[in-house]
Amino acid sequence: MKPIEDIKPLLETPKKVVITMHQKPDADAMGSSLAMYHYLRQKGHEITVISPTNFPDFLKWMPGADLVVDFESSQDKAMSALEAVDLLFCLDFNALYRTKALAPYLEQLKSIRILIDHHLEPQPGFDYGVSDTAASSTAQLVYETLYKLGEEQYITDEIAQCIYAGAMTDTGSFRFASTSARVHRMVADLLDRGLKHELIHQAIYDNFLENRLRFIGHSLLHRMEVFYEYNTAMMAIPYTDLKRFDLQTGDTEGLVNFLLSIQGIKMAALIIDRREEVKLSFRSKGNFDVNTFARKYFEGGGHFNAAGGRSTDGLERTVQRFIKAMEENEDLLQ
Structure with a gap:
């Protein structure tokens, strides 16, 4: 697997892109995927975000969540995007079986596969990517990827919200051992960019029935x-x-x-x-x-x-x- 920063030439011209995540996505899977979506959209790519299954209502506030295709309920729309895909981004999972019924279709694709993930023991078969088990979250890795690509100027408030949501939840509100100095520096940067973090906490944790x-x-x-x-x-x-x-x-x-x-x-x-x-x-x-x-x-x-x-x-x-x-x-x- 080549380093994630080596994808930069691939992103210089518009491509058909699919971003997918693990089944029953959590805030990190959804946040990292939507953060990548908002970045690639600014670069002029045609992007479809596919969730293998439905996802919680408390994530539907995320910018772009209304555009996510649920594979189980909208299979035709998802398949149409997969049949034309140039670049497949796999976020917050490292083995295709974690995409449930979507997995057999991903296995058949001939497109370039790009992994961004922080789980242990990734399966082979990815062309480019980053697999960092020391990272707090995949959202953190998306943030760091933008810096590696020299594209940090594309971090909008929409991207900041998605990244913060993923990191906040995967670190247990920044109390788990994975909450490193890297995480705090990232959050400080997002706050410096104007992020309103308390609204994200309320949307995720104070929004149940x-x-x-x-x-x-x-x-x-x-x-x-x-x-x-x-x-x-x-x-x-x-x-x-x-x-x-x-x-x-x-x-x-x-x-x-x-x-x-x-x-x-x-x-x-x-x-x-x-x-x-x-x-x-x-x-x-x-x-x-x-x-x-x-x-x-x-x-x-x-x-x-x-x-x-x-x-x-x-x-x-x-x-x-x-x-x-x-x-x-x-x-x-x-």
Whole structure:
């Protein structure tokens, strides 16, 4: 894979560009993709941003979010863009399977593939890109890419908003270990450019419905288990809870962090029955590697202290598998 800055000659003449992200995109995936969209649009390119699935309502304030094509609901429009694409940008994922039903179509493309991502162990097959696991977020890498290209003059307020949203959420509001001096320097630069950061925080964190708060209370009271001998907390959410509280995409975002806030807990697991499969989210403190844990037991991966996985075994069986895996890692969890 050639360095990301080597794409500059490719961007000097208008191209047909597709930007895509992982399924069920979060603020980093959406923010980094839309930041890149706003940059490339200024350069005169024809751009289509494709999300493999729908995305949370609390991200729909982002500049350009109304232009994002949902592959599941607008497949014809997405396919039309893919059939003509010159440059494919893959943001906030590093393995095509993370784009769900979109993956087989991306695999067949003959276009130039460009990766911008911060997850561990990227798959081969990208022509250009940056894969930096030390970065706080893909949004940060988009920001740094613009500087590497010598194109920082194109950072508009729209781009700044998207970048800040991605970095803020992926760092847990700038409290995770990934919040490096690089991140603070970036934020200072965005503030110097006039960014109104408090409005972004309100749009993402203070924009939920009452039912989500009641769901969180119900889950903490009835679905949480704490295994103090393993320094682990788990929450298992049945599909009936999702229906009872009428949850929408993104409503469980951040729930796993409540578990990690318990004193002495080193690993937190959120296990949700999504009906088509069971989804798992893992968080950890210190030296417990949930990326390796997710890859070994649940066909997943991610970062050292934040990862995800999946299971087709049903909720009860998946919980049993998790408990067994936790017990096998007792020494590492001490």
